[in-house]
Amino acid sequence: MKRLESLGYTCVLGIDVGKRSHHAWLTDMDGTRLWDGPVAQDELALRGVYEKALEYGRTLAIVDQSCTIGSLPLAVAHAMGVDSACLPGLSMRRYAQMSPGRAKTDRVDARLIAECALSNPGTLVFTGESDPRVEALESLSGYDDDLAADMNRLVNRLRALLHTLHPALERVLAGDAISSMTACLLFERYGGPHGLRQAGREQVTCWVSDHLRAGLTLPKRLLDALDEQTVEVAQDGVDTDWIIRDLARRIRETKQQRERIRRRMHELASHDEEYQLALTIPGMGVRTTVALVTAIRSIHNFPNADHLASYAGLCPARRQSGTSIRHDASNRGGNRKLKRALYLAASIAIIRDPRARAYYQRKRGEGKHHTQALLALARQRCNLIYSILKHRNPYQSQHTTNLTPR
Structure with missing residues (x-):
């Protein structure tokens, strides 16, 4: 990659971002420090730093995080017409290991960001003005990933509990059957093996025929599996029924929320x-x-x-x-x-x-x-x-x- 001075820059502003405050290090193309100091995490303070840097000429602002706590410095830079880039954390740490000294402070990190940008411009990821649609899609996709992890945790917890109480019942719910709408609604209504036994086959069958329009074979298979075990384990009872009801409800709600997110993502991206x-x-x-x-x-x-x-x-x-x-x-x-x-x-x-x-x-x-x-x-x-x-x-x-x- 070309050197930064060949791209028309006269100085580099390295910013070590933080939750409440950042530290900025301004240097010219020869590596001479022009200014450094702490910067509050607010728009007015950031504008002041960028204005100070622009007094020296065209400036490239570099942060070590482009998301979360680094979003505001980048947004202010874009609003003021200041070019910006991100230095990946791994690149910065590798550069720090090759630099003399082992001090780890915000001031040192800001200096290392600026020096790494000058000596290794190929490590920089330049950031343009963000597309609100893409940013929204990224947020939705990240939230969907979180919900998918929650879903796996809830399903694994429910499966482990059913395997403890009634292995034959758990075997019927192999694969995605345990998170199906039919299984979730049935468990929400009656709880686990104890609740299903208390209700009885006839009552469960009547409720299924009245409330479920699809998936009618799964309840029959569950009731048949229920009859295979006549002994109740010590944990089976009212309390485990309550836990199973709650797990089934949360699985159903998480699944419905993920479907709403999927539809929203498709709606946002459909014009791309x-x-x-x-x-x-x-x-x-x-x-x-x-x-x-x-x-x-x-x-x-x-x-x-x-x-x-x-x-x-x-x-x-x-x-x-x-x-x-x-x-x-x-x-x-x-x-x-x-x-x-x-x-x-x-x-x-x-x-x-x-x-x-x-x-x-x-x-x-x-x-x-x-x-x-x-x-x-x-x-x-x-x-x-x-x-x-x-x-x-x-x-x-x-x-x-x-x-x-x-």
């Missing part, structure tokens, strides 16, 4: 051309497509499919030392959210897309285990995604390409 194009690819749903669009921002940020795959962490990392060590290891870097979305999309694609399934089976035939074959498919689909978004052509079943990775 890249979103509509990616949605045509087998295996790409609303959530995975939103993760793709918000991660890459624009396909024009990537010169080719290899760069997209590298950004997602789907390219193998070469390990070589002399002639004794030479192998390709799995890449643990990249954008983790994008990598996860592409991996999940690949796992769905092998079910819905014959071409993806054939590629997956070929990799399994080469000796790769399930995860390796899915990652290879996700890497291959990076080429497909890049081609579709770059040329603005929706996916068609006859897509064949020179999309096999080299």
Whole structure:
């Protein structure tokens, strides 16, 4: 990357962001300190610092966090026309390890941010004016991820409790059946095995026929499984019924909330051309497509499919030392959210897309285990995604390409 002075900057403002206050370090292109000091986390104080920096000429403001506590400094910089960038925390820490001294203070960190930007401008991620729609999608997607984690925790807790009280009942609720609307409503009404026994088969059957329009076979299977065990374990009773009711209610509400978020994300992203194009690819749903669009921002940020795959962490990392060590290891870097979305999309694609399934089976035939074959498919689909978004052509079943990775 070009040196910052060749881009027209006359000084660099490194900002170590904090919850209540930041520390700013202003330096010229030779690394000479022009000013430094603490800055309150409010607009007026930040404007004062930027005005002071602009007195020296065109300034590049650099923060070490672009989200949460770093959002306000970036927003004020954009409002004042000050160019801004983010220095990833790992890059900063690596630079700090190569610098003399071991002091760790806000002032030292601000200086290191400015010095790292001057000596290693390639580590900077330049931030333009944010798109409110993309920012909203990122917030919704992050909230949906939190709810998905909550959902897994609640389901695991309910499954463990049912397995303790009545293993036969838990076996009927294998897979996603335990979080189905039918199971949740039934458990909300009667609780666990104790409550179902107390109500009796006839009452439960009548309630199911009156209140449930679908999923009528699951209650019958649950009642049949209930009869397989006549002994009640010590924990089974009124209190565990209450816990099961509460868990079932929270699972149902979380599931409904995630569906509302999914609809809202689709509504926000529906006017984005890249979103509509990616949605045509087998295996790409609303959530995975939103993760793709918000991660890459624009396909024009990537010169080719290899760069997209590298950004997602789907390219193998070469390990070589002399002639004794030479192998390709799995890449643990990249954008983790994008990598996860592409991996999940690949796992769905092998079910819905014959071409993806054939590629997956070929990799399994080469000796790769399930995860390796899915990652290879996700890497291959990076080429497909890049081609579709770059040329603005929706996916068609006859897509064949020179999309096999080299």
